[in-house]
Amino acid sequence: MANIAIIPARGGSKRLPGKNIRKLGNKPLIAWTIEAAIASECFDMVLVTTDDQEIASISRSFGASVPFLRPSTLSGDTATSDAVVQHAVEWLEENTNIQIETVTLLQPTSPFRDAEHIRACFKLLEDKNAEGIVSVVASDTRCELCNTLPVDHSLAGFIDTRAKRTQDMQQIYELNGAIYLFRRPFVGALGELYASKSKAYAYVMPSDDSVDIDTPRDFLWAEFCLSLRGR
Template structure:
């Protein structure tokens, strides 16, 4: 069985109510639910939430929300590993079937679409991967980044050997949080994900927008409203 898990906690300190905040005329979480459904990959699409309001919206858009998270998984200290492990354990008891593949799809990536999900799963199959994780190219060279001294000093901020033209630097990639495909063995072991057998799926910067603060939301709204 292939299942998608969309983790969506009700509390958000930096952007309150973001998971159901209207984006392009529909709740933020709806973009991820619809992409998962349209991909035609999953036997079940679940939303894991502690919010009845998020649960109701998620059901309206076609996801399954069989329960609200227990209290111990509802705080900002609860990890994705905890949430995924809890849902898989419930599923295998409830359905008497073992999960083969799990996708974790964050609702804060509204520009990740069905095609991205399909392509990431194709990497999983072609590579016979244990896991596939989406990444994008780092927006600015990491060689131009460093910590500042306590007094704001930039002494030693950049080493002379790192002062190359941007076009001469090799690309560096970062996690974008949009897609995680996992084999069953990684349930309760997400800390071991970045190891042999895990491969990347590269996405563009626009598709990699991850909504955390209001500026992210406005940027996603711009692209959804104006297209390319």
């Protein structure tokens, strides 16, 4: 039974054109994720699913497998991670002899997720006898200070006037998009990882490693963070 890493990297990106192959430091953004996946030694295959020939070529040069180009129906803004993963897994099962035990979705927009994080997720999967592990990060937001606003933006009732000091409020966590590790039955049903009776667990990553790049501003922040790491 095989453990497969899937790295989704379509060619079109409206907010940050060419982001997956834009250089961060001395290598393309996608290379950070490919190298982390390979270095983890957790996978029988590190597969990049893309619709773009240049991304495919660069991915292969860094050691990833790109056995197909993604169909146009899965290359637009509306394509979901669920559908992209399902297509890749079903393609492998139909065209190879691979029997898949786990899939790990590694988005190339998380360059500071490294091999140690991936190995820790697999250890947690084993220790918990879990169905899935998803990376999260502690949020700077406090629920007690958040609410919706009416049309006139009135603040009446916006927060509980008995609210605690910020440092006494409950810590909340958010998905950081870096690692989604799950067993084969969750392919095409990733939302079920968060169902009330699921056996999925969170892997908490440091905020410094949880940079997620979607915009030019995010990329500038990643470059700044990288410069600090080099000191």
